[in-house]
Amino acid sequence: xxxxxxxxxxxxxxxxxxxxxxxxxxxxxxxxxxxxxxxxxxxxxxxxxxxxxxxxxxxxxxxxxxxxxxxxxxxxxxxxxxxxxxxxxxxxxxxxxxxxxxxxxxxxxxxxxxxxxxxxxxxxxxxxxxxxxxxxxxxxxxxxxxxxxxxxxxxxxxxxxxxxxxxxxxxxxxxxxxxxxxxxxxxxxxxxxxxxxxxxxxxxxxxxxxxxxxxxxxxxxxxxxxxxxxxxxxxxxxxxxxxxxxxxxxxxxxxxxxxxxxxxxxxxxxxxxxxxxxxxxxxxxxxxxxxxxxxxxxxxxxxxxxxxxxxxxxxxxxxx
Ligand code: NAD
Ligand code: UDP
Ligand code: UDP
Numbered sequence: 001x002x003x004x005x006x007x008x009x010x011x012x013x014x015x016x017x018x019x020x021x022x023x024x025x026x027x028x029x030x031x032x033x034x035x036x037x038x039x040x041x042x043x044x045x046x047x048x049x050x051x052x053x054x055x056x057x058x059x060x061x062x063x064x065x066x067x068x069x070x071x072x073x074x075x076x077x078x079x080x081x082x083x084x085x086x087x088x089x090x091x092x093x094x095x096x097x098x099x100x101x102x103x104x105x106x107x108x109x110x111x112x113x114x115x116x117x118x119x120x121x122x123x124x125x126x127x128x129x130x131x132x133x134x135x136x137x138x139x140x141x142x143x144x145x146x147x148x149x150x151x152x153x154x155x156x157x158x159x160x161x162x163x164x165x166x167x168x169x170x171x172x173x174x175x176x177x178x179x180x181x182x183x184x185x186x187x188x189x190x191x192x193x194x195x196x197x198x199x200x201x202x203x204x205x206x207x208x209x210x211x212x213x214x215x216x217x218x219x220x221x222x223x224x225x226x227x228x229x230x231x232x233x234x235x236x237x238x239x240x241x242x243x244x245x246x247x248x249x250x251x252x253x254x255x256x257x258x259x260x261x262x263x264x265x266x267x268x269x270x271x272x273x274x275x276x277x278x279x280x281x282x283x284x285x286x287x288x289x290x291x292x293x294x295x296x297x298x299x300x301x302x303x304x305x306x307x308x309x310x311x312x313x314x315x316x317x318x319x320x
Contacts, residue, residue, distance in 0.1 A: 099154030179246025183222030
């Protein structure tokens with residue numbers, strides 16, 4: 001068995017059958033830890049972790065985090081939550097319950113075990129930001145009653161709970177504000193921009209740009225994101241975050257479309273569709289804190305990451 005320099009830990013990953021979670025399971029198994037993956041398969045799939053099921057140190061539990069969970073672990077990565085606007089708006093009440101009840105249950109579990117717990121929070125806590133690039137002290141600009149609120153406010157409340165358990169119960173917490181992350185095992189139909197554009201380009205369909213395509217995002221490749229999450233979990237106890245984890249290179253959505261078309265070798269046309277309500281105009285992380293506290297910064301360029309992601313979606317289409 002491959003072992004890292006640290007002792008084997010028992011690690012719970014909620015949402016472990018999802019896009020980010022499955023990569024995290026794989027990486028931590030590779031470091032020699034025991035992994036308990038808990039997922040209700042709302043947006044994740046068994047296929048994402050099929051290659052891990054026979055591993056002697058991997059265990060899969062079908063579980064919904066809105067219900068209590070009694071297991072014995074040393075660390076918890078709380079990733080369970082639908083993440084794409086289409087998925088989280090499909091059943092908005094359930095989305096808020098997953099973030100809030102899920103956080104309470106996982107914090108209760110961590111409290112009983114005195115386990116360290118990391119929350120997958122999001123750049124969405126900044127809403128449609130008036131500060132650019134976004135820094136952690138910024139309180140955000142979120143519409144509390146709009147269609148994105150179930151996710152944004154659910155995640156904000158989860159952050160509140162994490163910091164109240166930290167202050168009230170002296171829990172060891174870590175809060176990661178994850179910015180747009182992409183790579184293999186993204187759900188092809190989840191409506192996120194990277195998966196949409198690649199699937200459209202590969203299938204010769206028009207590329208759907210919402211609004212004028214001049215809104216910006218910054219795209220972090222999955223390997224860089226997983227590296228950051230593990231560094232955050234392993235950081236000294238006094239470092240709680242919140243910390244921005246993302247790639248600070250900013251692109252317009254139109255530029256992303258042009259990159260994808262070039263790499264796929266497609267001349268599909270661009271079509272413009274209405275901009276969804278409350279769609280943030282610009283988003284880019286200031287990662288000064290992550291650099292200083294975690295000695296981390298992304299290393300994978302958009303072109304290199306897109307090539308890997310395109311190869312994955314191409315193989316999925318061929319297998320279908
Ligand atoms: P994903 O949808 O692929 O993964 C989420 C996983 O959580 C899925 O496997 C899903 O089945 C599971 N899940 C949902 N509700 C659950 C419940 N009630 N109980 C148990 N499991 C449940 O999305 P992802 O992109 O891998 O996101 C993982 C986490 O990272 C989420 O918390 C998301 O909010 C956060 N995040 C992701 C991004 C990104 O760009 N991918 C950005 C910011 C934050
Ligand atoms: N909880 C859990 N697993 C545990 C311990 C607690 O799922 O091992 C849940 C429990 O159902 C409770 C929640 O976590 O609703 C919060 O627990 P806490 O001890 O903080 O609060 P209390 O039980 O006092 O409401
Ligand atoms: N978008 C787009 N075409 C698509 C899907 C998304 O132009 O087919 C835009 C969307 O309006 C947003 C950006 O791309 O401005 C990122 O969308 P995504 O859903 O990936 O994530 P968000 O950052 O909005 O949560």
